[in-house]
Amino acid sequence: MQWPPLPRAFPLRIALLMSAVPAITLTIFLAWFGWGLQPLERYYLMAYWGSSTSAKQPGSTTQIEWLLKAASGRKSEPVIDVDVASGGRWNLSLELSSSAHEGGWMSLAKSRPEAVSSAELEGLLQEAFYDNRSFRQVIAEPLLYASSVPFLVLFVAFMMKRELGIEWYRLREEVSELELTFDPMAAWSHFARRIRSWIGQRIAVEKAPLQRGYSAIKAVPHIAVIPGVVQQAETSLLASEKQGLQEPPQRRSIFPGAASVHNAKEQPKPWDESQWID
Structure with a gap:
């Protein structure tokens, strides 16, 4: 794999000096933790820290294994x-x-994890494992070394002031050239084109399901509707319903013969005894 070349004015020395401060500080603490402490001092260090920070609070406890x-x-x-x-x-x-x-x-x-009074735990750990040194005294040595790191980096920067000055001058020149060649209108036009392209793609994605549904509806066969036929059928249906409503009700008699009446407006004929059925 070939790494891309760095820009001509990249301040490599300045970047290394700025990253050296946290890197060296972290290295100092890791070296002190690994080789400056005894095994049990490393194991109980976090519990010692927790108990020492809350020892002055009444009723406070610290968990320890x-x-x-x-x-x-x-x-x-x-x-x-x-x-x-x-x-x-x-x-x-x-x-x-x-x-x-x-x-x-x-x-x-x-x-098992045990909750112990912070004041009692601090005194016990201080006497048994840390030679009656407080937590601040324990970490004083790495803090002293870490505080000297910025001064060491400043000393190196002073010794390399000529090279750092050249790097800074080149960086300032390139930044100035970029500011002169920078066209805000062209940058905005490019940004607007990207936004319009993205919006068009989103609209196309959202319209695709709708177009597929419309194509499926057009593919379904249908029968043409003739307005005259529909109107004729509706007229026939209305006429039949009207005729049914105008027809008078029929009445039947339980007596046989000419006495039965089939029309409500027709007058019944007189009944004769000869029509009786034996």
Whole structure:
């Protein structure tokens, strides 16, 4: 893979000096944490910090997981400095020391998280693991080294002032050229074209489902409607309904013969005894 070339006026030395301050500071703290502290000092450092910051608050507690040495058939006990050792030169993990193995202990274990009074925990950790040094005294050494980093970078910058001045001059020239050649109207026109293109693409994407639905509707066969036929059918239907409403009701008689009346307006004929059915 070929990296793209850097611009002609890229301030490489200035960028390296500016990034050197946080990089060197982080390296100092990592080196101090790895090799400037004892194994148990590294393990209890966060608990020591939490207890020291809240020790003056009444009723405050700090959670801690005690490091224990364990063996089968024996009750676990808290470890001390002679019971642990680092895993290796570049390995910050903890393991049992040779003297602990000789004493019959087999492994290291952590206790369940326990909430302890911050003031009591600070005094216990300070006396047992940090040689009666406060937390501020413990971190004073790396802070002292870290505070000297900006002065070291300023000294290097002073020694390279000529090269840094040339880089800064080239950078200022290139920025000035860019400002002179920069056309705000052309940049705005290009930006507007990009926006219009994006809007057109979005409209096309949204219209695609609607066009597919319209094409499906046009493909469905349909029968042409003749207005005259529809009007004739409606007229016939209305006429039949009107005729049904005008027809008079029919009445039937339970008596046989000419006495029955089929029309409501027709007068019934007189009934004779000869029409009786035996």
